[in-house]
Amino acid sequence: MVIFMEKPAICGGTPVRDTKIYYGHQYIDDADIKAVVDVMKSDYLTCGPKIRELEEKLCRVTGAKYAVVCSNGTAALHIAALAAGIKEGDEVITTPITFAASANCALYCGAVPVFADINEETYNIDPACVEALTNERTKAVVAVDFTGQSVELDRLLRHCRQNNLVLIEDGAHVIGTRYKGQCNGSIADMTTLSFHPVKTVTCGEGGAVLTNSGEYYRKLLLYRSHGITRDLQQMEHESDGPWYYEQIALGMNYRLTDMQAALLISQLDKLPMFSARRKEIVKAYNEAFSKLPQIIVQKEIPESDTTRHLYILRLNTKKLSIDRRTFFEALGAENICCNVHYIPIYYFPYYEKLGYKKGLCPKAEKLYEEIISLPLYYAMSEKDVQDVIHAVTKIAEYYRVDG
């Protein structure tokens, strides 16, 4: 399908479709609904058997030794940061091209987020920049598997081991991906997941921390639930009786409900199917867009067998007479409703007031000017995919400049 000089809807042409399509959407089937209803008819709405069942399933799916589920991906990052021992005065290195929570988790602990620039082809954090920014105050690295493609775990882990840093992998996009044949979630010191509805599997709101360390595991359990323990071995005083428990740290209530856990258990059964479909759609997009000089396709590293959460359309602005904003609006006029992931975190007023300034990470800032997130989710039909390709091609060709 090559459409030369078809008039885009934004300047009066006919839209490629009549109904809107969004950048992400959950897929819930009857098995999911039944799983939730069954819990609602059971004895436990929270703190029940579905939590352990889900944690065991996440361990099976990812190969991690331990899993601690919690109320959302942000809570997962917070308890991971606490378990890592991040505290006031520490520095935590992360990428600016991520959701705010990846850096906020350092601020929650009184630490200072330090932004490392990205690799301009993969858009993931550049290990060389992490290495250059490491000093005696650095405590941890929060590495984000942006779009679902794994960060360079070998090099980051080596650096973290050599400098006594904790590697927290923000794996909100990564479920279903393998790095050198091993599932992400079983490699870094801790990996956090999110189960928000736009992510690959969902339970409405939900998160998890995966780890192979028994020590982190025990701390994560404490911070998830008020810092309270019923484990006699962890207690500091004699037990007063069968009802007795102790608060031994300052934790939060970040628990997940059994309704959500049941939904996620059911969703995880569909992960191979979700993953396969996402890969198909990415392949179709890549094939179509690699033919257009106006578009830059995200580089895939051979170490990562990627289940993509996001598809990033990057504009080669030298080959286009319009900027990202107009391209984005032109897609909207075709009824393709996109998004942008992400605004560099330190552009936000809150971070500006903390003293961060533009210019910190030039490659990240350039990327931000040129990107649009296209629709990518399991339930997209073949026609949906073709409509997106049609709309992008139509706009890219209409506004093409040669030179």
Ligand SMILES: *Cc1c(COP(=O)(O)O)cnc(C)c1O
């Ligand atoms: C979604 C997301 C989070 C936060 O997850 P929530 O479940 O929404 O709290 C954190 N980091 C990244 C990279 C995300 O995409």
